Amino acid sequence: MNSDVTDEAGTKEMDTSMCMSPSQDHNPENLPYVHKVGVPRRQNLLKQFTATVNETFFVGNPFRPFKGQSRLGKFVLALQAVFPIVSWGKDYNLARFKGDLIAGLTIASLCIPQDIGYAKLANLPPQNGLYSSFVPPLIYAFMGSSRDIAIGPVAVVSLLLGSLLQNEIDPVKDTLEYRRLAFTATFFAGITQFTLGFFRLGFLIDFLSHAAIVGFMGGAAITIALQQLKGLLGISNFTRKTDIVSVMRSVWGTIHHGWNWQTMAIGISFLAFLLLAKHIGKKNKKLFWVPAIAPVVCVILSTFLVYITHADKHGVQIVRHIKKGINPPSFKEIYFTGKYFGKGFRIGVLSGMIGLTEAIAIGRTFAAVKDYHLDGNKEMVALGTMNVAGSMTSCYVATGSFSRSAVNFMAGCNTAMSNIVMSCVVFFTLEFMTSLFKYTPNAILASIIISAVVGLIDVEAVSLLWKIDKFDFVACMGAFFGVIFVSVEIGLLIAVSISFAKILLQVTRPRTALLGNLPGTAVYRNILQYPEAKKVPGILIVRVDSAIYFSNSNYIKERILRWLTDEEEQLKKKGLPAIQYLVVEMSPITDIDTSGIHAFEELYRSLQKRDVQLLLANPGPVVVNKLHASKIATLIGESKIFLSVADAVRYVPKTEEP
Structure with missing residues (x-):
């Protein structure tokens, strides 16, 4: 029997000697032959199983490079597999370092004010945000396979973590227990990410569809922006809920006695400056550094303005205190038993999965642009390891930041060394410059966060979803409205549910x-x-x-x-x-x-x-x-x-x- 397969147009010719001639009863038009379907030989069951496992979990044989190698060769290959820095570090030179140095300094100027703001979004002290841009990026630089991704706290994960944690513990009344639960969640976020990568289960995150992610990110961006109205308007008593109805009720309910005009003037004017800088960067790619340095310029100018005018004595809320020094150990603060153990595990798994989805998406985007291979499982192991280490050094969940990664890419980064440069700048800031942020107004941090999350609302992607697939559009809108009208976790649940519903619908119908x-x-x-x-x-x-x-x-x-x-x-x-x-x-x-x-x-x-x-x-x-x-x-x-x-x-x- 012939096992070749041809298309219906007969574009691939077959050797007639390989074909069987059917009887005249089955060949009414008296054609010379009718092609017969070949039956492939049965494969060994063990070989079939091994091939399926390799294709599902390993995408080929990951141990092939080790064949025929000496013990030293195998050790070097194993070292390169765990620490990609060993591989690219051999050919590293001064020319590459120049690009990484400029990129690292540029993203550091962007990350420092963002980290302080994102920490507030997670209801944590500002220094915890800076801690999370010191230890995790260092570890990722040694273990990550992406050349362009910039590591640190991000808005969506910060909001998700903050909203889930405050449902369990009041961050104001019980600050210490809240921080402990945050470190516990970070630990289990890292364990989740590491486990998925180690057992090569990264395909699980693909179950969250692109449409659902677009809707979730857009809804989260609006929710984050609304949350910043507290700092932008100078409102003291603000709702802890994240839905748009509660937030707007809290905003308009304090219009006559809660708004501070000095805070509004500072916040709105600098927000306009940040948006203008972002517009300039989009119009002219060579001016990418303008939106990159705009946040730190805003921090310097606004801090100086508040200091010389004593605006803090007229109702303008300021940062006041950032603890000096690098990351203190926090291993003993993690809950491994007790009632908060299970809650920390649940929050950590959710935060870890969202952080993983965002980081992998960012990494793949820039890897495709530069045409190099990104190993998703290695990325998960690297992200998991850095978050486990971060949980033990007073950090909260860190992942790849889209805004910083984009700046890193445009600044000409060549390797993950740019993350090391950024970490060194954050180290210098923690050791010597924290006192300079004392008079930084909260309105500036709110402005920086709002300008950063605007890019998460992808109107073009939503429009494309409507044109291509109406079901994808429904999934996107379901996640979007779930986030802004109910809560972040409900929006996430809707996103996951609709993604699975689409898969089931396609499979069953x-x-x-x-x-x-x-x-x-x-x-x-x-x-x-x-x-x-x-x-x-x-x-x-x-x-x-x-x-x-x-x-x-x-x-x-x-x-x-x-x-x-x-x-x-x-x-x-x-x-x-x-x-x-x-x-x-x-x-x-x-x-x-x-x-x-x-x-x-x-x-x-x-x-x-x-x-x-x-x-x-x-x-x-x-x-x-x-x-x-x-x-x-x-x-x-x-x-x-x-x-x-x-x-x-x-x-x-x-x-x-x-």
Whole structure:
């Protein structure tokens, strides 16, 4: 038997000596031969299982480079696998360092004011934000495989962490316990990320669809911006809830006695400056440094302004105190037992997954631009390790920042050394410059955060979702409205639920199509897509566009029978010959399980009662093996399984059209 596969147009020629000539009964047009489907040889069960595991978890054989290597060679390869810095560090030179130095200094000027603001978003002291841009980036620089990603706290994870933590512990009344729970959540976020990477389970994060992420990020951006109205307007008593109704009620309810005009003047004027700087950076890519240094310029100018005018004595809220010194140890503060252990675990898993999704998406984006390979599993191990270490050094969840990574990329970074440079600047700030932030107004931090999250609202992506896939648009809007009208965690739950619902819908209700012949060819295509395609008299040709499993086998059988019933009713009305043959085009069916086999048996018996013969066309190697193993090929008849729809049609005696 010939195991080659050709398309229906016959674009690939076959050696006629390899084909079997059917009898005249099965060759009414007296053609020289009809192609017969080849049955691949059965593979060893262990080899099949090993191949499946490698493809699912390892995408090939990860141990291949170690073959034939000496012990020293294997050690070096293992070291490079765990610490990519060993690999690129061998060829590192001064020219590369110049690019990394400029990029590192640039992202440091952006990260310092952002870190202070994001820490407030997570209801943590400002120094914890700076801590999270010192230790985690250092560890990532040694273990990460991305050259462009910039590590540190990010707005969405900070908001998610803050909203989940404050549901358990009041950050104002019980500050110490709140910080301990934050470190516990960070520890388990790291454990989650490390576990996914170590066991090569990174494909799990792909279950969160792009549409759901766009909606979630957009909703989170609006929620974050609304939360900053407290600092921007100088409101003292502000709601702890994150939904838009509660926030706006809190804002408008304090308009006569809670707003501070000096704070508003500072916040709104500098916000306008930041947005203008961002606009300049977008218009001219060479001026990327303008929006990068704008936040630190705002901090310096506003701090100086508050200091010389004593605005803090007129109701302008300021940072006041940032603890001096680098990260103190916090291992003993992590909950490993007690009632907060489970809560920290749950919050950590959610925060870790969101942080992971954001970091991998950012890393893949820039890797594609520079055309290098990004190992997703290595990234997860690196992110997990840095967050576990961070939880023990007073950090909260850190991940890849889109705004900083974009600046890092445009500043000309060459390697992860830019993260080390940034960490050194943060170290210098923690040791010598924290006192300079004493008079920094909270309004400036609010302005910096608002300007940073504006980019998370991707209107173009939403518009594209509407044009391409309405279900994706619904998923996006569901996540978006869930975040802004209920809470961040509910929005996340809706995003995940809709993503899974889409998968289930596609699996349980796959598409099917009626095929017709394109005149003058041996090609059969969807009659809805190609109106010129004509149905073959006496034959109904159906294509199933999915693997057939227990979840959809019954639906597919019933859908095919409905196609047949509808077609017979139309033919009866027109007085045309009835359907005598049903051809199922099986090329899109990549796999079939026991339920699918039973569905075909039931379909065969139902067709027998209608005096309709079942013909199968172009089953793949996995499917044809299972058809023979289950004896259904014998039941239907091996002579009724064809290489193409054209062969199946040639098998059928011609029916004259009236």
